[in-house]
Amino acid sequence: MNYNDIFLIILIVFSWIIIIIPLAPAINKSKHFATMGPALMIRSTKNGGVLDAVAKHLPAKSLGKISTVLVVFGGLLAFGMLLYEAVLLTIIHIPTSAAPPLQDYLALPLINPFIPLGYGTASLVFAVVIHEMFHGIVARKHGIKVNSVGALFFIIPIGAFVEPDEKEIMAADPVVRRRIIAAGPGINLIIAAICIVLLVFVMMPASTPIHSGVYVDNSTTLYSGHAIPKGMEITSYGNLSGKQLNNLETTSMITPGLANITLFNGKTETNGSVPTGVAIVDLISGCPAAAANVSTDSIIYNISDAGHSHIIYNINTLGDVLDNITPGTTINMTVLTFHTGKTVPAYTTYTMKTVSTYHYYAKNDPTANKAAYKDESFIGVQIDYSGIGYESIDSLHSLVFGGQLVGPNFYETLGLPLLGLSPIPASLSHMFSTPFNSYIFFGITNTLYWFFWIDFLLGIMNALPLSILDGGQFFRDTLTIASRRDRLKFLRDENNVKKIYYAMGIFVFLLLMYIIIAPRII
Known part of the structure; x- marks a missing residue:
């Protein structure tokens, strides 16, 4: 993205804000429009029938129960990831100059440079809309009134909202209320799971590396005209080829000097020599x-x-x-x-x-x-x-299709955008054969990955026990439900529930602040 593009985006955002803010009092008097900061809310009170129709044909109560389990899992996973990162920051010293820019912590297109505008916006809008819709669907299945539904705009559609009747939902049994709250992050985690399964078991087997060489992801010019271009695949190096190249830097017995090399650009192979x-x-x-x-x-x-x-x-x-x-x-x-x-x-x-x-x-x-x-x-x-710098093409094939999500490469799979591997670069996608048009195939692959990425992060982050997130009320209702057990009867005292609820929220908040601030001051 060049400076002209950045300037245009800033101009559009600024223009939107200076138009919306003065008009906010008039907008908020309308029955169908309201503002939420600089965002425009478009309400409808006539869409309850849609939620009822969907709720009627979906096992929404079962979904609520499953979502409860998923939110517990997601909350523990997110909490564990935060703890892990905080411990790493304590053990490993990161120079302040290497601290990630603040915008990298926000998973928003245009703001986070690693999130592509097209895939990122489509995935985020879908994830937020489906999240809010399922709050409403499970609420209707349990007979809770939904006052309004609508879309949220900030220049472009950025999501949706569902407004269950506050009195009815607060009067509901905590078990029911917890299912309604869990339905949002729960459906995000279900969609993330579906997308990763499709990537691993459908898209990955459908594509195969054309060669079994190594992909050059970094290159230093040792002398003019003899650098190995970044984005190429080395298919032979000296007397080595294929999988023999995977550990080139540690097992090569090629005498230092010039060596013959064969490079593949996704279409043709060329021969040359390199230091x-x-x-x-x-x-x-x-x-x-x-x-x-x-x-x-x-x-x-x-x-x-x-x-x-x-x-x-x-x-x-x-x-x-x-x-x-x-x-x-x-x-x-x-x-x-x-x-x-x-x-x-x-x-x-x-x-x-x-x-x-x-x-x-x-x-x-x-x-x-x-x-x-x-x-x-x-x-x-x-x-x-x-x-x-290089990676085995077979390893990259598994990595970019999510095949290494389970295990020690969990963070690498989540970090594909930071590695410049999602959307998958054309220079890399050309290294694979596909069952139909490569651009369409990898368009589907990138879409599935970004639906997984956004839904997964939205799901687990919303499961954290913070008051501003779904996980806050979910955690509080969990404490209330737990108080029904005699051995946890001390939780029947609302003051004890509040102490635990606020203590956990403060601890999670401090973890987040430590992760953001520590690299800048330690």
């Missing part, structure tokens, strides 16, 4: 390599000590060599540097005295230090392999 080996991308200040003025954007060819020369084939080789050199040893390190227009690299040898890995961690990260590091050498180079 290969352990690339030095940066130097750590105060360490031996920096003191020796080692050239960055170069490749380590070999390391020699006491007459023994070791060719550095991969990252593991470099680690093994340094681990077996006594700290304080003088070594020679030869690197390859590639210059524009040259096909033969320049060889440069640097002399330096190693320090211990223990010394480095003692100064920079004491909590990660180990006694064994005292016998391992350290030179202070930041490295990667051949200036590329």
Whole structure:
């Protein structure tokens, strides 16, 4: 999105606000219109029949019961995720410069840069509308009057609302009221589950990788004309191909220098040559390599000590060599540097005295230090392999279709938008064969993912025990219902219920504030 687009969006939003606010008193006198801040509410009192008709043909009471279980699960999951993130922030120091921008915490199109306008808006509107509708449907199934339903606009439709009769719903049995409240986040979680099942069991098997290489998601130019373009698939590298490329940086035995490579752009394969080996991308200040003025954007060819020369084939080789050199040893390190227009690299040898890995961690990260590091050498180079970052195409195939949601990659699946993998880039989607038109197929795939993403987050966040969310009243009614057990009869005292309810709400609120504020001040 360019600056002109941003300026136009700001202009439209500002114009809407300055028109709505002065007109708010007149709008609020209308029977069918009202304002909620800068948003416009369009009410209808004649749509109750629609809710009745839907409620009549749906097992809404059973849905309310199922939703109660889902909200408990969703609330615990959301609470656990918040705790986990708070603990991580406490253990792992994040520089204030790396703190996420505040807009990243809001799952709203136009505001959050990771949420696409089209998929994001459609998914959000659907999720909010279905959420509110099911509050009303379950309320009608239990005989609770719905005073009005309507749409919520802020330039575009951003959702819907249902207004059950407040007196009737507050007079209802807490068990019934809890089912009505749970129906909103419950249906969101059900839809999220349906979408992820369709992604994993229908869309993923219907597409297959054309090759089994590796997808380049990051690339550094080691010398002009020989960088591996981002968004390409490496199908062969030297004498390696297919799944052999999955651990290229740790198992390659290709001699450092130039290597033949085959790249696939989704349509055709091209052959070329690229610098290969352990690339030095940066130097750590105060360490031996920096003191020796080692050239960055170069490749380590070999390391020699006491007459023994070791060719550095991969990252593991470099680690093994340094681990077996006594700290304080003088070594020679030869690197390859590639210059524009040259096909033969320049060889440069640097002399330096190693320090211990223990010394480095003692100064920079004491909590990660180990006694064994005292016998391992350290030179202070930041490295990667051949200036590329890559992922197995088979692994990406599973990831972008939600196949890794269960297990250690749970956060990676949720974080696909942050990784730039949803909507799935055209450069990646072209790496797969599909049963029909690729654009339509991946359009459906992206839609299912964003329906899952928005509904899942809306469902679990609404399950949190905060007074402004459905989970607040749900938690309070749960305490009231629990008081019917003799062993929990202390909850029959409304003051005890209030104390627990407010304490939990404050704790969750403080967790949220800690997650937002901590990276900016610690």
